[in-house]
Amino acid sequence: MINDIDSEAYLRMLRIRGFEEAVTRLITEGEVAGAAHSSVGQEAAIVGACMALRNDDYMSGTHRSHGHPIGKGAHLNALMAEILGKVTGVCKGRGGSMHLTDKSIGSIGESAIVGGGIPLATGAALSAQVRKTDQVALTFFGDGASNEGVFHESINMAAIWKLPVIFFCENNHYAAVTPARDTHGQPDIARRADGYGIPGVIVDGQDFDAVFKATQDAVARARAGEGPSLIEAKTYRFDEHCVGLFIKGGYRTQEEMDYYMTERDPVKLMRATLLARGYSDGDLSAIETRAIAEVDEAVTFAKSSPYPEPEEAFELVHADPIAIRR
Amino acid sequence: MTEALTKRMTYLDALGLAQREELERDPSTIMIGEDITLYAAGGAYGDIDMSRVRSAPIAECGFAGMAVGAAITGLRPIVDLTIANFVYLAADPIINQAARLRYMTGGQFNVPVTFRASMWHNQANAAQHSDRPYPMFMNVPGLKVVCPATPSDAKGLLKAAIRDNDPVLVFEDNDLWGMREEVPLDTDFVVPIGKAKTHREGSDVTIITVSGVLRHALKAADALAKDGINVDVVDLRTLLPLDNEAILNSLGKTGRIVIADAAHRTCGAAAEIAAIVAEDGFDLLKKPVRRVVTPDVPIPFAQTMEKQLYPSPESIANAARSLM
Ligand SMILES: Cc1ncc(C[n+]2csc(CCOP(=O)(O)OP(=O)(O)O)c2C)c(N)n1
Numbered sequence: 001m002i003n004d005i006d007s008e009a010y011l012r013m014l015r016i017r018g019f020e021e022a023v024t025r026l027i028t029e030g031e032v033a034g035a036a037h038s039s040v041g042q043e044a045a046i047v048g049a050c051m052a053l054r055n056d057d058y059m060s061g062t063h064r065s066h067g068h069p070i071g072k073g074a075h076l077n078a079l080m081a082e083i084l085g086k087v088t089g090v091c092k093g094r095g096g097s098m099h100l101t102d103k104s105i106g107s108i109g110e111s112a113i114v115g116g117g118i119p120l121a122t123g124a125a126l127s128a129q130v131r132k133t134d135q136v137a138l139t140f141f142g143d144g145a146s147n148e149g150v151f152h153e154s155i156n157m158a159a160i161w162k163l164p165v166i167f168f169c170e171n172n173h174y175a176a177v178t179p180a181r182d183t184h185g186q187p188d189i190a191r192r193a194d195g196y197g198i199p200g201v202i203v204d205g206q207d208f209d210a211v212f213k214a215t216q217d218a219v220a221r222a223r224a225g226e227g228p229s230l231i232e233a234k235t236y237r238f239d240e241h242c243v244g245l246f247i248k249g250g251y252r253t254q255e256e257m258d259y260y261m262t263e264r265d266p267v268k269l270m271r272a273t274l275l276a277r278g279y280s281d282g283d284l285s286a287i288e289t290r291a292i293a294e295v296d297e298a299v300t301f302a303k304s305s306p307y308p309e310p311e312e313a314f315e316l317v318h319a320d321p322i323a324i325r326r
Numbered sequence: 327m328t329e330a331l332t333k334r335m336t337y338l339d340a341l342g343l344a345q346r347e348e349l350e351r352d353p354s355t356i357m358i359g360e361d362i363t364l365y366a367a368g369g370a371y372g373d374i375d376m377s378r379v380r381s382a383p384i385a386e387c388g389f390a391g392m393a394v395g396a397a398i399t400g401l402r403p404i405v406d407l408t409i410a411n412f413v414y415l416a417a418d419p420i421i422n423q424a425a426r427l428r429y430m431t432g433g434q435f436n437v438p439v440t441f442r443a444s445m446w447h448n449q450a451n452a453a454q455h456s457d458r459p460y461p462m463f464m465n466v467p468g469l470k471v472v473c474p475a476t477p478s479d480a481k482g483l484l485k486a487a488i489r490d491n492d493p494v495l496v497f498e499d500n501d502l503w504g505m506r507e508e509v510p511l512d513t514d515f516v517v518p519i520g521k522a523k524t525h526r527e528g529s530d531v532t533i534i535t536v537s538g539v540l541r542h543a544l545k546a547a548d549a550l551a552k553d554g555i556n557v558d559v560v561d562l563r564t565l566l567p568l569d570n571e572a573i574l575n576s577l578g579k580t581g582r583i584v585i586a587d588a589a590h591r592t593c594g595a596a597a598e599i600a601a602i603v604a605e606d607g608f609d610l611l612k613k614p615v616r617r618v619v620t621p622d623v624p625i626p627f628a629q630t631m632e633k634q635l636y637p638s639p640e641s642i643a644n645a646a647r648s649l650m
Pocket of ligand 1: 062063064112113114115141142143144145146172174175176241
């Protein structure tokens with residue numbers, strides 16, 4: 001009855017939800033410098049994609065950077081510490097909210113340059129192909145990023161060289177505050193796949209099963225040497241583009257937001273699915289309690305960790321240190 | 327192979343040899359760039375599995391970014407961007423990714439990628455094919471920048487770049503491609519990144535050179551010798567990191583310094599060297615620093631306009647004379 005994949009997926013979705021809520025709280029309380037892009041609302045798309053990958057498969061992400069490593073299985077402590085700028089952070093306080101990178105779970109980096117992670121994952125796929133491993137790479141990007149030139153360049157090269165890469169678009173219908181309908185000649189990004197001669201599929205990004213299944217198919221294709229796929233998950237972000245930013249509202253209707261938040265909340269939908277699948281309320285509460293405890297632990301760990309020493313700014317510039325003139 | 331063994335070859339052949347040796351030595355080395363399976367600068371891949379030599383579509387930003395992704399996942403890509411102006415199209419993955427991924431991830435990744443770019447100035451190609459963009463990249467922490475001026479250095483520095491665990495930009499002076507010299511055949515011959523080379527010892531005036539300007543400086547030194555002026559000629563070879571010590575040592579011998587560099591004047595390589603001299607070598611100076619550089623104009627097509635713009639043996643010699 002209890003299925004490992006389902007319960008793990010639910011746990012990861014709850015971790016993302018809880019982590020993002022904690023970050024928002026910390027920003028509001030003034031504990032976090034800078035701002036943060038929340039993935040609340042996009043949990044099923046992220047976790048559905050990541051659960052189709054192995055730990056040693058590669059993944060690159062975006063400026064909306066917290067959900068992806070969590071979805072891929074990262075431990076929360078070092079991620080939260082990074083957001084607080086602590087030395088125990090996964091990037092030792094050098095990356096912050098937009099760059100949560102955890103190599104140990106196959107994350108090769110998130111990128112504050114919109115579209116920046118796309119060629120990197122494509123290159124990781126090239127690397128797997130040349131080294132003859134059976135790893136695949138998955139790159140997350142938004143609808144906005146799909147208008148960058150590197151999206152086209154990378155997907156075309158992946159197609160001609162049959163690279164084991166999955167181009168995964170989290171289409172939350174907005175690039176910052178600009179609606180996708182105003183910036184795409186063809187609103188279905190997955191249909192662009194035709195232009196590169198690869199499969200393109202659209203999935204309901206609020207539905208874990210749909211995303212998981214579509215990504216599994218793409219991963220199987222990639223591992224079999226059949227090349228890349230383009231998956232477009234139609235999803236929705238519940239928070240503003242950026243928590244801690246002044247610009248708010250005015251570009252989407254209350255009606256639309258209410259619809260997604262009440263009827264299309266991926267966490268609620270997943271809970272209902274699991275209940276229908278035979279999980280008991282107690283089974284699910286146990287997972288929920290665990291997620292809350294992990295987030296609390298991460299916040300405590302992050303808060304009690306020290307900040308980096310100012311001197312550390314001069315370290316890690318090069319593989320073999322060279323003198324930095326001051 | 328004995329160390330003494332050398333072969334006379336061109337700068338371009340030396341680059342190709344470096345590439346082939348490294349591809350053969352280390353299976354994690356790959357090449358990517360436009361048209362490279364047929365006539366990459368240097369060409370000739372021997373028995374290399376061609377899945378490691380990728381002729382890419384015309385997509386500089388894309389394949390430079392892919393090389394970065396490949397570099398952080400276990401390969402050593404050499405990216406041939408051909409003409410140096412095309413580096414700008416790949417600026418995002420070079421600057422935003424390659425240069426800072428190691429730092430920004432707290433040291434989780436090395437980024438062992440080599441970007442090659444050839445500077446085709448002084449050949450009537452006009453402004454979009456005549457740039458010498460290395461100073462811009464000297465302003466990017468995390469990169470290394472080398473500019474070989476001789477066939478031996480071309481081989482040794484390119485090999486050092488490929489073996490380096492950081493991203494290295496190799497700017498080649500296309501005017502040197504046909505230049506010949508005895509080049510070491512030792513497959514482990516590398517020229518260390520970060521070390522300048524003194525090509526001529528002198529006590530009256532220092533000429534610091536970058537890339538192909540070296541040969542003009544050596545001609546200038548010959549002419550100056552006839553006037554009884556002894557010139558110390560130092561080729562920097564590496565621009566990032568700069569060999570400050572070599573610059574100051576030479577200045578200590580002469581007290582006079584001319585910096586000859588084919589990049590533009592404003593914020594050029596010569597500007598940084600002049601600043602180092604002013605900050606750390608002021609007391610050694612007998613005369614003001616002189617820069618012989620390219621004026622701040624886009625490079626024109628007509629040869630009557632173009633030729634005069636770059637440092638020449640005459641302009642370098644004149645600058646040196648003005649300090650005596
Ligand atoms: C190259 C680049 N251009 C612009 C920006 C500013 N910016 C940050 S996020 C964003 C919107 C991105 O939209 P999308 O790709 O759909 O991702 P989403 O925010 O919806 O997750 C923009 C324009 C940037 N960070 N990088």
